[in-house]
Structure formats: structure tokens, C-alpha cells
Amino acid sequence: MALQTGSITLDTLKRGLKSGIDVTLQLAKVMIPIYFIVTLLKHTPVLGTIARLFAPFMRFFGLPGEAALVLVLGNLVNLYAAIGAIVSLSLSLKEIAILAIMLSFCHSLPVETALAKKIGLSAISVIAVRMALAVLSGLAFSILL
Amino acid sequence: MIEALKEATVGSIQSIKQISIIVIPIMLAMEILKDMGLLDRIANWFSPVVRIFGMKKESAFPLVIGIIIGLSYGAGIIFKAAKENKLSKKDLYLITYFLVAAHAVFEDTAIFAALGVSAVLLLSTRLTVAALFTFLASKFLKDLERGENNELTTKERI
Numbered sequence: 001m002a003l004q005t006g007s008i009t010l011d012t013l014k015r016g017l018k019s020g021i022d023v024t025l026q027l028a029k030v031m032i033p034i035y036f037i038v039t040l041l042k043h044t045p046v047l048g049t050i051a052r053l054f055a056p057f058m059r060f061f062g063l064p065g066e067a068a069l070v071l072v073l074g075n076l077v078n079l080y081a082a083i084g085a086i087v088s089l090s091l092s093l094k095e096i097a098i099l100a101i102m103l104s105f106c107h108s109l110p111v112e113t114a115l116a117k118k119i120g121l122s123a124i125s126v127i128a129v130r131m132a133l134a135v136l137s138g139l140a141f142s143i144l145l
Numbered sequence: 146m147i148e149a150l151k152e153a154t155v156g157s158i159q160s161i162k163q164i165s166i167i168v169i170p171i172m173l174a175m176e177i178l179k180d181m182g183l184l185d186r187i188a189n190w191f192s193p194v195v196r197i198f199g200m201k202k203e204s205a206f207p208l209v210i211g212i213i214i215g216l217s218y219g220a221g222i223i224f225k226a227a228k229e230n231k232l233s234k235k236d237l238y239l240i241t242y243f244l245v246a247a248h249a250v251f252e253d254t255a256i257f258a259a260l261g262v263s264a265v266l267l268l269s270t271r272l273t274v275a276a277l278f279t280f281l282a283s284k285f286l287k288d289l290e291r292g293e294n295n296e297l298t299t300k301e302r303i
Contacts, residue, residue: 007180007181008177008180008181009180012176012177012179012180013173013176013177015176016172016173016174016175016176016177017169017172017173019172019173019175019176020165020168020169020170020171020172020173021165021169023168023169023172023252024161024164024165024168024169027161027164027165027168027256028157028161031157031160031161032157032161035153035156035157035160036150036153036157039149039150039152039153039156040149040153042149043146043148043149079253079256080256083160083164083256083260084157084160086260087156087157087160087260088153088156088157093261093262096257096260096261096262097262097263097266097267100257100260100262100267101267101270101271104247104253104254104257104267104270104271105246105247105271105274112216112245115216115217115220116241116245118220119220119223119224119237119238119241120234120237120238120241121238121241121242121245126241126242126245129242129245129246129278130245130246133246133274133278137270137274141270
């Protein structure tokens with residue numbers, strides 16, 4: 001069951017460019033509002049409160065408290081939302097790497113869990129596996145990097 | 146307040162520019178790979194690999210497609226492959242476990258690489274961990290294989 005058998009044509013390049021621009025547009029659509037919201041929050045006490053609240057948990061991963069916002073957005077919305085939060089907070093490269101590997105394993109839970117369920121896996125097992133991989137990889141990166 | 150708005154405008158536009166510079170070429174390269182028929186060849190290389198997980202060699206195609214292109218498109222291919230090649234439920238579950246951990250890997254990696262994270266580190270960690278987990282799961286899911294009906298029930302079809 002081959003996807004196609006053709007060769008590279010102008011159409012290939014057009015489709016590639018289109019899918020690249022599509023991803024960028026999707027990213028922009030989600031990222032810009034998040035960026036604005038987080039930047040505005042930075043100028044209010046709200047972000048500080050969130051940071052203090054989550055600092056004890058995020059410390060395990062070598063992350064500041066406000067990084068909880070990144071994980072929540074990535075899991076409830078999608079990676080683009082998480083990116084929006086990452087770039088508007090001032091995080092170090094190591095912190096971004098830790099968040100990146102955690103989010104790689106576990107993100108967009110509502111949409112992707114529904115897909116896995118359609119194939120026949122239980123939602124709980126899929127979410128548990130993904131969260132476990134995220135936690136373990138986050139711990140490993142925070143220790144090893 | 147004005148400062149914050151200015152900061153957000155400039156910052157978000159810069160970030161999108163930074164990411165699009167990486168993402169657009171990657172997506173272009175993927176389309177070229179597809180049209181060159183390279184995905185099929187990569188799937189062939191993976192046939193011996195899926196044997197390690199105790200899967201039928203036909204499982205390689207939906208697995209590779211899901212890893213490279215993504216979960217939503219992958220799910221469609223998984224159903225098609227399962228029907229055409231009579232993949233067992235266990236194979237189906239293992240493919241899906243691998244894919245929930247690692248899918249659309251080039252796109253995701255490109256986005257984080259644009260922020261400065263090492264692409265090699267992210268990609269290799271993700272694939273290795275997903276493979277290890279799938280291997281473990283293949284040991285635990287043994288029982289499902291025996292006496293399992295290969296046909297998907299209507300409810301499970303998309």
C-alpha cells in the first residue's frame with residue numbers, strides 16, 4: 001500500500017510549502033493570543049502567584065514555578081500553546097530542553113487520547129503511560145543536562 | 146500596559162519568524178521524501194525492527210507513517226493496514242502505544258529546535274524511549290495475542 005509512486009514535481013514543492021505555511025499559521029493562531037495573555041500576566045501579580053504555587057512541584061524537574069503554565073497549556077491545548085508560553089516567559093535553554101522532552105511525550109491530551117481510544121486503547125492507560133514517560137524523561141534531563 | 150503590548154507584539158512576531166524558518170523547510174523536505182517513495186523504503190528498513198516487538202512485518206508501514214507524519218493521519222493508515230494485512234489487536238495496540246509517545250517527530254522537533262534545543266538529543270531520546278516502552282509493552286501484552294480475533298469490530302472502525 002504505497003502512498004504514491006510519482007516523482008518530484010512542482011506540485012510536490014507546492015504541497016510542501018503549503019503544509020509548512022499551514023503549520024506556521026496554526027502556530028501563529030494559537031501562539032499569539034497565548035503570548036499576549038502571558039505577557040500581560042507578567043505585569044500583574046497573577047503569574048507570580050502561579051509561580052509560587054507550583055514552585056514546590058516544578059522544583060523536582062529543575063523548573064521554575066511558572067513553567068507549570070507551559071505544561072498545562074501543552075497538555076490541555078497543544079504544543080503551539082505551550083510554545084507561546086515558553087517564548088513569553090524568560091526561561092533558560094536547559095529549562096526549555098526539559099519542557100521540550102516532557103511535552104514531546106505528553107501533549108494535546110484531549111485530541112490525541114480520543115484518537116487512541118478510537119483504535120481501542122483505554123484513555124486512562126494512554127494518559128498514564130504518556131505522563132509517566134514525561135515525568136521520567138523530565139527528571140532525567142534535569143539531572144543529566 | 147503599552148509596554149506589555151509592545152513587548153508581546155514584537156516578541157510573538159519574532160518567535161513565529163524564528164520557528165517558520167525551521168518548520169517550512171522541514172515540511173517541504175517531508176513532502177519531497179513522500180513523493181520520492183522514500184517512506185515506503187524506510188518502512189521496509191523497519192520491518193526487521195518491528196519483529197523485535199513481535200509484530201507482523203506489515204506493521205512497519207503504519208508505524209513509520211505515524212512516526213513521521215503524525216497521529217491523526219497515522220490513525221487512518223493504521224486502520225487501513227490492520228484491515229488489509231490482518232494485523233492482530235496486539236500489533237495494533239503496540240503501534241498505537243509507540244505512536245502516542247512519538248509521532249510527527251520531525252515537526253515537533255523542528256519547533257523546539259527553533260527555540261535552541263538540540264534536535265538530535267530530542268529526537269533520539271524520544272524514539273529510543275518510545276521503542277523501549279513498546280518493547281516492554283510487547284512482553285506484557287503477550288496474552289492478548291492468543292485466541293484474539295483479528296477482525297476489528299464495527300465500533301472500532303473509524
